[in-house]
Amino acid sequence: MAAGEVQISHDTLDALPPSPRVRYLRHMLISAGTLPAIxxxxxxxxxxxxxxxxxxxxxxxxxxxxxxxxxxxxxxxxxxxxxxxxxxxxxxxxxxxxxxxxxxxxxxxxxxxxxxxxxxxxxxxxxxxxxxxxxxxxxxxxxxQKLTGPITPPHRSQARPAPSIPEDTIWRKVDELLDDEPIPPASRIIGLLVLVFAQRISDCVRLRRSDVSEDETALRITFGRTPLALPAPIAELLRHYVSELEAERPFVSGGPDWLFPGTTPHLHVSEGIIRIHLAAHQIQARKAQNARIDQLIQTVPASVVADTLGINIGTAVRAAARTNSRWGGYPELRHSLFREKRRDG
Structure with a gap:
């Protein structure tokens, strides 16, 4: 293509066997505006x-x-x-x-x-x-489609709910991520969002910089309709991460304002990379998310959990039913515990 021997087009790339290298080249040409976005x-x-x-x-x-x-x-x-x-x-x-x-x-x-x-x-x-x-x-x-007779394929059996992760284990993992600097900042922050706010990795990697806002009182992040104030240690980590991100020169200007950009132009960080980094702390995101929802649903109404965490209301209602939830007040998400730990440490 550089020598002009073949056309710079998606069709030219389509003729090659799909591979990470071809995919990267295609993304690079799209991000540069050379090829139309697909x-x-x-x-x-x-x-x-x-x-x-x-x-x-x-x-x-x-x-x-x-x-x-x-x-x-x-x-x-x-x-x-x-x-x-x-x-x-x-x-x-x-x-x-x-x-x-x-x-x-x-x-x-x-x-x-x-x-x-x-x-x-x-x-x-x-x-x-x-x-x-x-x-x-x-x-x-x-x-x-009437391509076969009246047969009955087996139904997927309902999986038994995995044992919930104790709350003290969740917070121990939170402390590990806050203190483990060798893990890349993006993975640390995403891990904290999973553990504290019951987020899915797939949703975290799609966060935009516009989902983060700050005023004179707090640094906030938006998962659902209502922005959430971040506890001080997470806010500090995210604030430092964003400042370093803004200082970096983008590979190609423009494109989505990913909060966690990847190495491929205009793409967010890979979910797989995040999972690998979190595996070093034996953090299984799906189990941790479910456990955290179960914990939050004990003290916050299902509608509030769904609204603030951006999860499906049905998921929150099922968690409430599963845990026999009788919610009470509206607690802060461990703000005081974070402050006490940092003050003591």
Missing amino acids: DVRLNDLEILAEHLISNVPSHHAQIINQYFRWQVLRQTRQRHADEPLTVGMFNARWSALRKIASFLAWLDEQGAQLETLDQRSVDLFFAHHRSQAAVAIFLNWAIR
Whole structure:
């Protein structure tokens, strides 16, 4: 492209096998304004799907193509029209397509066909293959499209709630992150937002600098509709982080004002990197988030928790029911405890 031998275009990049290097180059050209903006991961998913479809038997290719175009791709575009596909979403959809292709290949090995599939074959497959929720979803779609007979795919069993993390353990992890300077500041701050404010890593990495505000009384961050005042130690850490961020020269000017920018131009930090850093403190974000919601719901109404933390009201209500919550007052989120610890330490 630099030598003028091929056109600088998305089509030129599409002709290359998807890889992190090609993805980085595409992001760089988009951020520089050389190429029009697209959802890069969604584009990669379409390329991989085309490769997969072209390498399966024709009677499978037609079914997979129909399912991908009219189910996966359509739903993805409808649900995520305003934001690009995340790494987790991309991986889930690509893994699902491969599992469906493997299922159809298994049918061939059994001498069976999707059109005449019976319940015995369905039960046999799921008895010998685990983690096949994607195949169950595909079969339900195939039934609605009348591509197969009246079978009953297994329902996903309701997972038992994991044991909650004790509150003193949560706060011990908070203290560790506040004091562990070798961990990158972005990971420390995101870990603290997970532990204190029950945030998901996927939501934290999408925070914008405009979500942080400061007045004469406090540094505030907005997760839902109501900004939250940050406890002094977290506010101090975030204030220092933002000042260093503003002093850095961006790779390419413009683009989203991510609070936690990544190494790829105009993209936020990777969720996977944050998880790796937090793993050093044995912090499992999902378990910590659920435990913190359970703790907060004991003293704050579900509607207030949902409003301030930006979580789904249904999630907050279910947590209240699960914990038999009888909320009382409206406590400050450990402001006094933070102040006492810092004063003593």
